[in-house]
Amino acid sequence: MAIRLFVFDAYGTLFDVTAAARRAAAEPGAEAWADRWTALAGQWRRKQLEYSWIRAVAGAHADFWQVTQDALDWTLEVEALADPQLRQRLLDLYFELPAFPEVPEVLGRLKDRGFALAILSNGSPAMLQAAVASAGIAPLLDAVLSVEEVGVFKPDPAVYAMVGARFGTAPAETGFVSSNGWDACAAAAFGFRSIWVNREGAPMDRLHGRPAQELSDLQALPSLAHEMENGKA
Structure with a gap:
């Protein structure tokens, strides 16, 4: 056929889902965590997918933007980067992925x-x-x-x-x-x-x-x- x-x-x-963290890490003020951007991007993506699978199996659907935010919040806590401005910047950049x-x-x-x-x-x-x-x-x-x-x-x-x-x-x-x-x-x-x-x-x-x-x-x-x-x- x-x-x-x-x-x-x-x-x-x-x-490119890694672009948000990569671009944020290159901006002024990111020096304290810039060398960890690959770990942040990887954990964010992994948790995003895990949450989507769990919600699908559990019948507890939420849209992917909510899942993306929840995954980022988990990642920022793991990386000890609980900065509201950084969180918002990463989310904004996710809407501009190349x-x-x-x-x-x-x-x-x-x-x-x-x-x-x-x-x-x-x-x-x-x-x-x-x-x-x-x-x-x-x-x-x-x-x-x-x-x-x-x-x-x-x-x-x-x-x-x-x-x-x-x-x-x-x-x-x-x-x-x-x-x-x-x-x-x-x-x-x-x-x-x-x-x-x-x-x-x-x-x-x-x-x-x-x-x-x-x-x-x-x-x-x-x-x-x-x-x-x-x-x-």
């Missing part, structure tokens, strides 16, 4: 090839709108889908089912692209042609699905899309 569209996870796949350098060109090439393009993300609509606008990629996207439409986070199958409901496609007609190994695995189990963008060189997750392809970043995706179109991948 031919691929008709590519659907992208947002955070970590299209948008896209990875290759993203605009890759999306443009896929769009020129006639593929529909969409985001499917845990992010709240306001978060996603801000990130897409900040990155300047809105004209390249046919849809930005937030889990708020179904009220549960990934990897619940109801989230992946949003794609077919929006585009009228079968799972096998969708190339699903995520930098989160667990997300790529769950999408594969759902039936998507899943592609894991393994930016960190991590081992494959041992889960109930396995991505069809693995890339180190998005640069090779247009070539891979051509192979998938022609049944070579």
Whole structure:
């Protein structure tokens, strides 16, 4: 079955989630903690994902902006950085996350090839709108889908089912692209042609699905899309 569209996870796949802490650490007044920005960014992201999974399993949904704030508060306490001004600055910067350098060109090439393009993300609509606008990629996207439409986070199958409901496609007609190994695995189990963008060189997750392809970043995706179109991948 031919691929008709590519659907992208947002955070970590299209948008650099470490950028908020990195940019804040480079600003005046951050000298006391600047050498710890990577630890802060990593713990914030890890806790953000953990809270989303726990809320999904517990049936205790809150939007991703609340989850993001809760994860940051935990991280700042762990790092002994309970500074209200720093907290607000990090949250403000999270609404301005840049896209990875290759993203605009890759999306443009896929769009020129006639593929529909969409985001499917845990992010709240306001978060996603801000990130897409900040990155300047809105004209390249046919849809930005937030889990708020179904009220549960990934990897619940109801989230992946949003794609077919929006585009009228079968799972096998969708190339699903995520930098989160667990997300790529769950999408594969759902039936998507899943592609894991393994930016960190991590081992494959041992889960109930396995991505069809693995890339180190998005640069090779247009070539891979051509192979998938022609049944070579």
